[in-house]
Amino acid sequence: MTSSSQISVRGLARRFKTRDGVLDAVRGIDFDVAGGEIVGLLGPNGAGKTTTLRMLTTLLEPTSGAATIAGRDLAAEPREVRRRIGYVAQVGAAPAAGTRVGEELVTQGRLQGLSKADATARVTALAPQLDLAGLENRALVELSGGQRRRFDIALGLVHSPSVVFLDEPTAGLDPQSRANLWEHIRDLRARLGVTILLTTHYLEEADALADRILVMDGGRLVADDTPAALKARIAGDVIEIALTDPDGLEQAGQIARDTLAPREVVTSAGTLHVTVDEGATAVAPLLLALERAGLTPASVNVSRPSLDDVFLTLTGRTLRDGDAVAIPA
Numbered sequence: 562m563t564s565s566s567q568i569s570v571r572g573l574a575r576r577f578k579t580r581d582g583v584l585d586a587v588r589g590i591d592f593d594v595a596g597g598e599i600v601g602l603l604g605p606n607g608a609g610k611t612t613t614l615r616m617l618t619t620l621l622e623p624t625s626g627a628a629t630i631a632g633r634d635l636a637a638e639p640r641e642v643r644r645r646i647g648y649v650a651q652v653g654a655a656p657a658a659g660t661r662v663g664e665e666l667v668t669q670g671r672l673q674g675l676s677k678a679d680a681t682a683r684v685t686a687l688a689p690q691l692d693l694a695g696l697e698n699r700a701l702v703e704l705s706g707g708q709r710r711r712f713d714i715a716l717g718l719v720h721s722p723s724v725v726f727l728d729e730p731t732a733g734l735d736p737q738s739r740a741n742l743w744e745h746i747r748d749l750r751a752r753l754g755v756t757i758l759l760t761t762h763y764l765e766e767a768d769a770l771a772d773r774i775l776v777m778d779g780g781r782l783v784a785d786d787t788p789a790a791l792k793a794r795i796a797g798d799v800i801e802i803a804l805t806d807p808d809g810l811e812q813a814g815q816i817a818r819d820t821l822a823p824r825e826v827v828t829s830a831g832t833l834h835v836t837v838d839e840g841a842t843a844v845a846p847l848l849l850a851l852e853r854a855g856l857t858p859a860s861v862n863v864s865r866p867s868l869d870d871v872f873l874t875l876t877g878r879t880l881r882d883g884d885a886v887a888i889p890a
């Protein structure tokens with residue numbers, strides 16, 4: 562690992578034995594995260610993101626491979642690793658009735674070995690950083706979705722870890738609460754200097770929050786780069802076309818290949834994605850050729866490549882099938 566690495570992963574793999582046979586959830590991955598970096602692990606359902614996080618947080622034993630977290634070896638010093646990390650799992654466990662915010666945070670601090678006075682001081686300092694000041698006496702069951710996620714994150718930070726793992730921190734939140742949580746996560750890095758590895762399904766989240774994105778698919782890392790560099794991998798423009806009759810998509814793809822000199826033609830989630838050098842001049846001849854073939858567009862959109870297009874190029878699929886964005890023609 563490099564001297565500034567807070568997370569260093571080599572050949573990490575996990576195989577599950579299921580009733581249907583063996584399943585390689587994580588197939589030997591390598592990556593590093595530097596101190597103070599926010600890195601997003603991006604991928605569709607089942608890519609292996611949670612399995613990776615569970616291994617790096619000592620909750621699940623790797624089948625093979627090694628990792629160093631905050632300078633400690635995952636296999637040889639799991640307790641030392643645990644003392645230095647915070648883990649915020651996907652959805653908070655259902656709280657016991659009557660459990661209160663402040664009380665629960667102090668209890669967590671004490672479980673992590675802090676004295677009552679230290680835990681209380683820590684919670685007093687932490688609460689305002691996550692907009693929880695004034696909510697200390699609230700019962701957990703009374704919190705809103707956004708407040709609950711901020712509480713979950715506070716719970717993972719009580720013992721001042723240097724590395725924090727967040728599993729889908731904004732899942733289920735409305736766009737406003739999501740943007741608010743992004744602010745808090747950035748702020749935590751700025752104030753506390755923590756290193757953050759988070760998983761997400763949301764491209765806009767990875768784009769807005771992460772310094773670097775690891776794209777995971779089928780248990781493998783298929784890219785490791787900054788959001789800007791990932792987007793720059795796709796030159797040109799993307800024309801997206803949906804048809805009134807989706808059965809014509811394949812024929813439309815062939816027409817695009819014959820009419821234009823496209824860099825790439827991909828069909829996904831009922832939409833044709835054609836990457837060309839110059840979208841503005843390519844779209845008219847393409848629409849004309851489709852019309853001649855009796856294919857009617859339901860929507861047409863020309864755009865600069867997004868991270869979704871990068872994902873499509875890397876894996877041949879969109880991140881969230883059926884979620885293509887198109888402006889009606």
Ligand SMILES: Nc1ncnc2c1ncn2[C@@H]1O[C@H](COP(=O)(O)OP(=O)(O)OP(=O)(O)O)[C@@H](O)[C@H]1O
Pocket residue numbers: 577578579584585586604605606607608609610611612613762
């Ligand atoms: N304990 C287990 N036993 C058997 N299979 C498992 C187990 N845990 C995970 N898997 C399988 O491993 C694969 C990867 O799962 P994982 O939860 O890591 O994906 P993910 O990328 O986090 O997905 P999601 O975004 O839905 O959380 C999936 O096919 C999953 O069904």
